[in-house]
Amino acid sequence: MDPASAAMNPSSAAMITSTLLVMLSLIFCFFLFLYLLCSLLPRAFAAGRAAPRKLSLPPGSMGWPYVGETFQLYSNNPDTFFALKQKRYGPIFKTHILGCPCVMVSSPEAARFVLVTRAHLFKPTFPASKERMLGRQAVFFQQGDYHARLRRLILRAFLPEAIRRSVARIEAVALRTLQSWDGRLVNTFQEMKTYAFNVAIVSIFGKDELSYLEELKQCYYTLEKGYNSMPINLPGTLFFSAMKARKQLAHIVAKIVSSRRKQRTNEANNDLLGSFMEAQEALSDDQIADNMIGVIFAARDTTASVLTWIVKYLGDNPSILQAVTEEQEEVMKKKEAGNEEKSLTWADTKRMPLTLRVIQETMRVASILSFTFREAVEDVEYEGYLIPKGWKVLPLFRNIHHSPENFSDPEKFDPSRFEASPKPNTFLPFGNGTHACPGNELAKLEMLVLLHHLTTKYRWSMSGYESGIQFGPFALPLNGLPLRFSLKSPVEDRAA
Numbered sequence: 044m045d046p047a048s049a050a051m052n053p054s055s056a057a058m059i060t061s062t063l064l065v066m067l068s069l070i071f072c073f074f075l076f077l078y079l080l081c082s083l084l085p086r087a088f089a090a091g092r093a094a095p096r097k098l099s100l101p102p103g104s105m106g107w108p109y110v111g112e113t114f115q116l117y118s119n120n121p122d123t124f125f126a127l128k129q130k131r132y133g134p135i136f137k138t139h140i141l142g143c144p145c146v147m148v149s150s151p152e153a154a155r156f157v158l159v160t161r162a163h164l165f166k167p168t169f170p171a172s173k174e175r176m177l178g179r180q181a182v183f184f185q186q187g188d189y190h191a192r193l194r195r196l197i198l199r200a201f202l203p204e205a206i207r208r209s210v211a212r213i214e215a216v217a218l219r220t221l222q223s224w225d226g227r228l229v230n231t232f233q234e235m236k237t238y239a240f241n242v243a244i245v246s247i248f249g250k251d252e253l254s255y256l257e258e259l260k261q262c263y264y265t266l267e268k269g270y271n272s273m274p275i276n277l278p279g280t281l282f283f284s285a286m287k288a289r290k291q292l293a294h295i296v297a298k299i300v301s302s303r304r305k306q307r308t309n310e311a312n313n314d315l316l317g318s319f320m321e322a323q324e325a326l327s328d329d330q331i332a333d334n335m336i337g338v339i340f341a342a343r344d345t346t347a348s349v350l351t352w353i354v355k356y357l358g359d360n361p362s363i364l365q366a367v368t369e370e371q372e373e374v375m376k377k378k379e380a381g382n383e384e385k386s387l388t389w390a391d392t393k394r395m396p397l398t399l400r401v402i403q404e405t406m407r408v409a410s411i412l413s414f415t416f417r418e419a420v421e422d423v424e425y426e427g428y429l430i431p432k433g434w435k436v437l438p439l440f441r442n443i444h445h446s447p448e449n450f451s452d453p454e455k456f457d458p459s460r461f462e463a464s465p466k467p468n469t470f471l472p473f474g475n476g477t478h479a480c481p482g483n484e485l486a487k488l489e490m491l492v493l494l495h496h497l498t499t500k501y502r503w504s505m506s507g508y509e510s511g512i513q514f515g516p517f518a519l520p521l522n523g524l525p526l527r528f529s530l531k532s533p534v535e536d537r538a539a
Contacts, residue, residue, distance in 0.1 A: 098429035101146055103128065103137035110273070111139025117271055120514060121413045125149065125442050135426060141170040142274065145435040147414070148425075149442035151449065151468035156425060157417055157438050158476040165417035165436055167478050172274030172282065176266060176289055177340055178333025183478075190477075193334060196326075197481045200246070200315040206485050207389035209246060210492065214387050216241045217493045221501060224528040231354055232523035235347035242489045243342040247335060248299065249314030255295050262288045262295065263339060289336070296332040338482070345411050346486050348517045350493065352409040353401060355520050356456050357498075358505060363401065363458065368498040370397045375499060392491045400458035402490050406472035408456055410441040411517050415474055440471045503528045 106112035116124050116138075125147075128136050134150045148157065157165050166186050168174070174184055182193040199205060220238040240263070244256060269285025276283050303316060315338065319331050326334075357364040374394050378385070414437040423430040430436060445453045449469035450460065473480035480486075503526045511521035 098424055098427065100431070101135045101137045101428045102132040103147075105137065105139040105144065109142060111142070111144075113140045113142075113273070116140055117514065120512065121441060121518065122445065125413070125439055129442060135428060141172065141271075143170050143435045144431075145437055146428075146430050147437045147439055149439040149446075151443055151466070153425065154438040154440075154443060154471060154475065155468045157436055158415075158474065158478070161423070162476050162478070164420055164423050166420050167416070168418040168435065169416050170274070170435070172272075173270065175274075176270060176285055177337045178289075178293075178329075180330045180333040181337035182334055182481075183337055183341075194477070194481055196318045196321075197315065197334075197338070200318045201482045201485050203389070203484055206246070206488055209485075210389055210392070210488070211386050212245050213242055213489050213492050214496075216245060217489075217496055220493070221496055221528070224501075226527075226529050228525060228527045230523040231526050232347060232351040232519055235350040236343060238493065239343045239346040239350070239489070240339070242346075242485075243339050245314075246342070246485060247315045247338060249317065255299060259292070259295055262292045263336075263343075266292065266336075267340075267344065292336055293329070293332040296335045297328050300328055300331055341480065342482055342486070344517060346489065348411045348519060349402070349405055349409065349486075350490060351519060351524050352411075353405045353490070353494065354497075354503070354526065355524055356405055356408070357401070358503065358526075360456060363456075364498070367398050367401060367494070370395060371495045371499045374495065387492060387495060391495075392488060395491055395495070397458065398491060398494055399487065400461040401494075402487060403461045403470070403472075404456060404458040407444045407450065407470060408454070409518060410444045410472075412472070412474075413441040413518075414439050438471075443469055443471060500531060501528050502531055 104112065106115070112124075128138070128147065129149050134153065135146065135148050138145050138147060148154065163186075167183055167190075169177070169183065174181075177183065182190060182197060185193060216238065220234065220241070224234060240260060244259070265288035266285045269281035269283075269288075272281035272285070274282050276286060300316070300320065303320060316331070316335065319326050319334065357367065374391050377394070378391065417436045417438075419430045419432050419434050419436060421432050423432075443449060446469075447453055449466060468475065473483040473486075505524075505526055509521050513519050513521050
């Protein structure tokens with residue numbers, strides 16, 4: 044058909060026009076569909092993604108301005124403080140102590156989160172006042188390579204392979220300590236502090252007779268009095284006196300380091316100071332001083348507190364005391380029967396399982412370290428709550444140790460519960476993770492040595508004893524547990 048014919052056919056023209064309109068409509072709808080698809084899909088994907096949540100702080104009270112709830116924590120029973128907080132707010136809550144905003148956590152899972160699985164998000168720290176007292180370069184406050192180096196040096200001096208050579212020296216300190224108590228009414232805690240301090244000196248400096256010993260003691264005693272004071276550095280305050288003593292302590296340590304360098308003896312490497320002074324480690328005098336003072340702090344009051352509670356619990360539980368005494372006497376009999384050396388050995392301390400369980404149960408019940416300090420290095424989410432960067436985070440060891448979910452009848456003193464291993468992350472007397480106390484083996488050794496001689500050679504009585512607990516900062520028997528110690532008579536020894 045030619046064009047003229049088509050033009051002359053009205054129905055054909057109408058059909059072509061109709062087809063074109065349909066095609067144009069389809070093309071329009073197709074591009075409209077593409078447009079809508081491209082504009083709506085991003086919104087759909089955005090709607091499908093989880094919108095950023097605005098996390099809230101954990102529940103709790105921040106207390107008074109600046110002082111927060113410091114006095115409530117340190118002047119009362121910490122069990123009461125923590126229990127009331129946990130009952131009201133749950134296992135995670137905020138507070139404010141020693142000038143720092145804090146988040147406290149009280150479950151084994153939370154403790155593991157902070158100390159182990161997400162440890163890189165929480166650097167070890169104390170309040171700034173405590174860091175100044177102990178020394179900012181001490182191992183407690185470090186992370187990364189420097190911390191790893193310090194920890195390696197401390198472990199080299201305090202692992203079993205090293206401290207097994209110190210048994211005789213620790214035993215000599217224990218015997219002198221007990222002899223000084225004979226026939227006297229003593230403040231048990233203060234005497235245990237002296238014992239722990241002298242063992243620390245032996246372990247750090249390798250000698251129990253130092254010309255600087257008394258000066259070290261006096262400066263350290265002044266330092267510890269201000270340890271939990273408010274950080275007000277003005278003349279007449281405890282904090283001011285403590286910081287002055289801290290400066291003098293660093294000066295004394297520097298003199299000891301200088302003297303050690305002049306000696307250049309091989310024996311120097313058998314103690315902690317020798318480990319720190321190895322040439323290839325290149326620690327500065329300030330770094331050595333900070334860590335020496337820090338180790339004395341860590342080795343003294345906590346060990347003394349545990350020993351004081353052990354004596355208290357043994358006195359309150361005669362059957363347990365009798366069982367421990369029999370175990371220690373058996374150690375003596377085996378040494379005599381085998382013609383072994385008279386002094387205690389490392390192997391002897393491995394034959395004291397019941398005594399070790401008494402130590403473990405004491406650390407659980409007494410929970411000398413109620414908590415430890417960490418600091419969030421960035422904003423952290425835990426259990427739907429925000430832990431802001433810079434806030435202190437405190438795993439509450441005391442709550443974990445006293446939870447009936449972790450230990451049946453938790454207030455009862457029962458060493459037999461440690462015949463089986465406790466559930467993971469429920470027994471944390473030395474902390475957990477890479478920052479766990481590196482001196483825990485030394486602490487247990489000095490306790491075992493003292494208890495061996497105490498139970499086999501001495502008896503004690505509570506003269507005019509008043510039952511009760513005092514706080515600040517550690518929980519202790521009232522008045523430091525005044526006791527009268529005396530040597531057992533030959534008749535008692537033969538009966539045993």
